[in-house]
Amino acid sequence: MNGATSIVTTRAAMLGLNRRRIGLLAVLAIALVLPYIPPFTGEDYRRWLVGAAFMAAQAVAFDFTAGYINVVNFGFAAFVGLGGYTSGLLAVQLGVPPVIGMVVGAFAAGLVGLLTGALTLRLRGIYAAVMAWFVGLALMGIVRNVPEVTRGSLGLNVPSLLESAGNLPYYYVILGMLVVTFVVLALVIRSRFGLAFRAIGQNLAAARASGINPTRYLVVNFVLSCAFAGWLGGFYAHYYGILSPDVMLTSHTVEVLAVAYIGGRGSLWGAAVVAFPLTIAVELVKVQFSTLPGVHLVLYGILLILVMIFRPGGVAGLVQSAVRWWDGRRRPEVEASTAM
Amino acid sequence: MTAAATNLSRTPFLRRYMTFTGLTLAISAAIMVFEAFAQPSIVVNTLVTGGMWALMAAGLAMVFGVMNIPNFAHGELFLLGSFTAFTVFSPIRSALNDDPSLAWLKAFGPVPGMVIAVFVGAAAGLLLEALLFRPLRRRSREQWVMNTFLLTAGVSVAAVNGYRLTVGNDFHGIPAYWDVPPIDLFGVPVSVDRAVVLGIAIVTIGLFALFLQRTTLGRAIRAVAQDETGAQMAGIDLNRIFLLTMALSCAMAALAGASLLSLFPAHPDVGLQPLYTAWFVVILAGLGNVAGAVVGAFIVALLQNLTIFYVGVGWVDVLPTALIILILLFKPSGLFGSAVKGVWEQ
Amino acid sequence: MNNGRVLDVDGIQAGYDLLQVLWDVSLHVDEGEFVALLGPNGAGKTTTLRTIAGYLTPAEGQVSFRGRVITGAPAHLVSRLGLGYVSESLNLFPAMTVQENLLVGATTVRDKARVAETFDLVFELFPRLRERRDQLAGTLSGGERKMLAIGRGLMGSPSMLLVDEPSLGLAPMATLATFEALKSLRERGVTILLVEQNVNTTLRIVDRAYVLEQGRIVLQGTGEELLHNPHVQAAYLGI
Numbered sequence: 001m002n003g004a005t006s007i008v009t010t011r012a013a014m015l016g017l018n019r020r021r022i023g024l025l026a027v028l029a030i031a032l033v034l035p036y037i038p039p040f041t042g043e044d045y046r047r048w049l050v051g052a053a054f055m056a057a058q059a060v061a062f063d064f065t066a067g068y069i070n071v072v073n074f075g076f077a078a079f080v081g082l083g084g085y086t087s088g089l090l091a092v093q094l095g096v097p098p099v100i101g102m103v104v105g106a107f108a109a110g111l112v113g114l115l116t117g118a119l120t121l122r123l124r125g126i127y128a129a130v131m132a133w134f135v136g137l138a139l140m141g142i143v144r145n146v147p148e149v150t151r152g153s154l155g156l157n158v159p160s161l162l163e164s165a166g167n168l169p170y171y172y173v174i175l176g177m178l179v180v181t182f183v184v185l186a187l188v189i190r191s192r193f194g195l196a197f198r199a200i201g202q203n204l205a206a207a208r209a210s211g212i213n214p215t216r217y218l219v220v221n222f223v224l225s226c227a228f229a230g231w232l233g234g235f236y237a238h239y240y241g242i243l244s245p246d247v248m249l250t251s252h253t254v255e256v257l258a259v260a261y262i263g264g265r266g267s268l269w270g271a272a273v274v275a276f277p278l279t280i281a282v283e284l285v286k287v288q289f290s291t292l293p294g295v296h297l298v299l300y301g302i303l304l305i306l307v308m309i310f311r312p313g314g315v316a317g318l319v320q321s322a323v324r325w326w327d328g329r330r331r332p333e334v335e336a337s338t339a340m
Numbered sequence: 341m342t343a344a345a346t347n348l349s350r351t352p353f354l355r356r357y358m359t360f361t362g363l364t365l366a367i368s369a370a371i372m373v374f375e376a377f378a379q380p381s382i383v384v385n386t387l388v389t390g391g392m393w394a395l396m397a398a399g400l401a402m403v404f405g406v407m408n409i410p411n412f413a414h415g416e417l418f419l420l421g422s423f424t425a426f427t428v429f430s431p432i433r434s435a436l437n438d439d440p441s442l443a444w445l446k447a448f449g450p451v452p453g454m455v456i457a458v459f460v461g462a463a464a465g466l467l468l469e470a471l472l473f474r475p476l477r478r479r480s481r482e483q484w485v486m487n488t489f490l491l492t493a494g495v496s497v498a499a500v501n502g503y504r505l506t507v508g509n510d511f512h513g514i515p516a517y518w519d520v521p522p523i524d525l526f527g528v529p530v531s532v533d534r535a536v537v538l539g540i541a542i543v544t545i546g547l548f549a550l551f552l553q554r555t556t557l558g559r560a561i562r563a564v565a566q567d568e569t570g571a572q573m574a575g576i577d578l579n580r581i582f583l584l585t586m587a588l589s590c591a592m593a594a595l596a597g598a599s600l601l602s603l604f605p606a607h608p609d610v611g612l613q614p615l616y617t618a619w620f621v622v623i624l625a626g627l628g629n630v631a632g633a634v635v636g637a638f639i640v641a642l643l644q645n646l647t648i649f650y651v652g653v654g655w656v657d658v659l660p661t662a663l664i665i666l667i668l669l670f671k672p673s674g675l676f677g678s679a680v681k682g683v684w685e686q
Numbered sequence: 687m688n689n690g691r692v693l694d695v696d697g698i699q700a701g702y703d704l705l706q707v708l709w710d711v712s713l714h715v716d717e718g719e720f721v722a723l724l725g726p727n728g729a730g731k732t733t734t735l736r737t738i739a740g741y742l743t744p745a746e747g748q749v750s751f752r753g754r755v756i757t758g759a760p761a762h763l764v765s766r767l768g769l770g771y772v773s774e775s776l777n778l779f780p781a782m783t784v785q786e787n788l789l790v791g792a793t794t795v796r797d798k799a800r801v802a803e804t805f806d807l808v809f810e811l812f813p814r815l816r817e818r819r820d821q822l823a824g825t826l827s828g829g830e831r832k833m834l835a836i837g838r839g840l841m842g843s844p845s846m847l848l849v850d851e852p853s854l855g856l857a858p859m860a861t862l863a864t865f866e867a868l869k870s871l872r873e874r875g876v877t878i879l880l881v882e883q884n885v886n887t888t889l890r891i892v893d894r895a896y897v898l899e900q901g902r903i904v905l906q907g908t909g910e911e912l913l914h915n916p917h918v919q920a921a922y923l924g925i
């Protein structure tokens with residue numbers, strides 16, 4: 001009786017085309033053509049798109065720890081900055097090409113992440129969050145205090161990633177980096193690691209009792225997230241062409257975490273998708289009130305508060321419950337049609 | 341590789357290595373204290389800033405101990421205190437300066453600003469609990485610590501930038517509350533402002549300790565920290581204790597901000613250093629340990645003042661952080677921490 | 687009709703999330719009575735007490751205490767009305783001294799003389815607590831901790847006490863001492879509802895008892911009656 005639908009669903013499954021993937025591919029398609037659709041054809045809008053994709057990728061990497069192992073990396077921006085400075089300094093001092101420098105930056109961030117994680121992740125989550133914050137503050141302090149190397153607050157001029165001055169090629173580069181970040185982390189989540197992450201995030205004691213060595217998984221997760229942060233930081237450095245210690249400010253971490261939580265923690269895609277409209281909207285607000293600094297941070301702060309209190313699932317949670325509602329409404333019809 | 345890193349703590353090698361490092365740390369600590377006494381100004385600065393960090397950290401520790409909230413917006417209460425004190429004190433100061441017949445009142449000029457700052461801080465604490473924490477608590481207490489941490493991070497960012505938007509990026513400060521020649525303390529000239537700040541810290545912490553130890557309400561707060569259900573069995577209304585705890589903690593932070601106005605002028609980012617210093621202290625002392633936070637505040641102040649004196653102001657975040665990370669290697673739950681969750685007691 | 691009815695539980699249905707534990711449980715306790723609620727592990731005894739004490743709101747049914755409906759009232763208010771609760775896990779304040787624990791128990795009592803009086807009563811019932819007065823609660827032995835929990839429950843001068851499994855984890859001698867204390871409390875006019883698994887001893891000291899099985903009251907009667915009830919004998923007394 002249900003033969004027709006089950007064959008269709010199995011074939012879709014064989015192609016790996018479940019609804020989520022179709023949805024994500026559609027979003028990716030939109031993201032690919034977006035810079036050719038007015039008003040995104042303008043350089044300002046394209047610059048915002050680069051910023052949005054950069055934010056999306058950061059939020060995905062952030063959500064990988066916050067949403068799955070329930071550890072908030074409060075020094076996230078510092079890891080982004082560490083990757084940026086590593087790559088930038090390699091390029092400035094030794095002439096290392098940015099593409100290689102970015103990978104080295106990822107390793108540097110991952111290494112500091114390993115040290116931080118190995119020391120703090122066996123403690124309660126809040127210790128790890130605060131210690132990561134301290135490490136971030138210390139990193140920022142170091143960058144500020146060795147102007148002979150980093151030029152400190154004056155800012156470090158970094159060679160560009162691409163020859164082109166336009167934003168369009170950069171957009172496709174960062175979009176590609178977003179896709180890589182998302183796919184790699186989503187694959188990790190789908191592996192046996194993902195199951196362990198969730199188990200640990202939800203109940204550390206129970207996970208330990210069931211034979212998982214939690215610290216090991218926590219550290220793996222944390223290091224991966226930090227490494228991606230460092231890699232993305234390299235893009236930031238070679239895109240904007242100037243680095244200052246302010247990249248590492250805690251308020252940037254809060255921006256990323258606000259996007260991740262508004263998108264929906266523990267979903268990866270929620271953060272990735274929501275970053276676009278959110279970043280563009282914030283840029284538009286900034287244009288409207290250009291004399292007022294920090295207006296976007298007020299918005300992010302208030303949105304974060306509202307999400308935490310009223311919609312802990314974020315946008316992803318809303319979409320999921322909408323889908324569930326839609327399925328519940330439609331199922332009787334489906335059964336009726338197959339019965340015929 | 342990661343497994344090795346995490347299992348190291350169980351190997352004898354690391355333990356031996358850690359003992360060695362521990363000894364080094366202890367010797368360095370002794371040298372530091374000696375150095376400090378060789379430089380009396382360091383002692384005085386440590387006492388003054390340590391007293392204020394103690395006000396900040398004790399409140400932060402209490403809120404964590406009683407409500408399980410790691411308050412990331414604690415520095416914004418410092419900002420609120422300093423801005424309130426500035427707003428109240430400025431007109432008073434000019435009035436006193438304009439009218440010579442009021443000169444005898446000058447010594448008391450700063451008092452209204454500080455008192456009002458305390459009340460404004462307490463009111464902000466009540467609002468935070470009533471408008472944010474209570475609704476969240478009612479919805480779910482799942483992952484409470486992390487959720488409230490993020491919630492207060494949102495509050496902090498919104499408050500700092502809201503202040504920036506409305507008040508602006510300027511520094512609102514005063515040269516001194518008391519425009520009189522410095523007094524002599526241990527042979528070091530100390531401004532009256534700093535001496536008073538130290539006095540305020542000592543008196544406030546003393547009163548706070550007495551309140552927690554000797555009064556029914558103070559005992560009720562400690563009871564809630566140790567066992568909420570047990571406290572309810574004794575007829576204690578948790579919601580009222582939470583309100584009181586937030587009000588007290590925020591009032592102390594605001595008082596710190598108001599007292600230090602001449603050293604830390606009101607500015608959107610003025611709460612940042614007090615915030616992370618208070619967090620250094622609380623992590624060092626053990627989360628939720630109020631007495632430890634008071635002691636830890638002076639240790640951190642000593643570290644900071646030594647760093648400023650011998651290394652440079654810029655390193656004031658870097659070196660204490662490195663040391664705290666080292667200390668946490670040995671004592672993951674903090675210097676005075678233990679498994680028992682509770683306020684005041686270790 | 688309500689002469690001396692202290693506690694009246696009427697048809698409560700309660701549980702946790704999707705799991706219903708109590709099915710139409712009704713029971714009552716009269717002034718000065720010593721009543722036990724017996725039953726095997728997982729029958730819902732603790733859930734019943736938690737519902738009465740205000741830690742759990744029943745889906746249906748009503749709890750009244752001295753004629754006042756207290757269904758869904760917050761736990762601290764129930765306690766202030768004079769309905770004390772000594773939980774199975776005791777919920778002591780481990781980092782406070784014995785004396786401080788007792789003082790917290792008297793938080794809502796304004797009358798200083800009254801507090802001093804209850805102190806004397808508690809120390810009279812449990813002389814060990816007087817010896818351990820300045821010791822931290824976290825360092826007490828199991829039996830002493832039970833005494834302290836009951837003592838703290840008494841400090842609020844309740845007219846009725848709910849006591850959850852005081853014999854749990856205690857040596858026979860300590861169990862006996864606890865039961866003796868409860869008995870002498872009853873003699874002082876405190877109404878008691880006791881949850882127990884130790885059926886034999888309990889039925890010998892209480893006035894009446896209810897038997898709870900799988901969330902339902904299956905039997906009730908005086909201690910004497912139940913001691914001779916074939917079901918009780920077979921299931922609980924091993925006769």
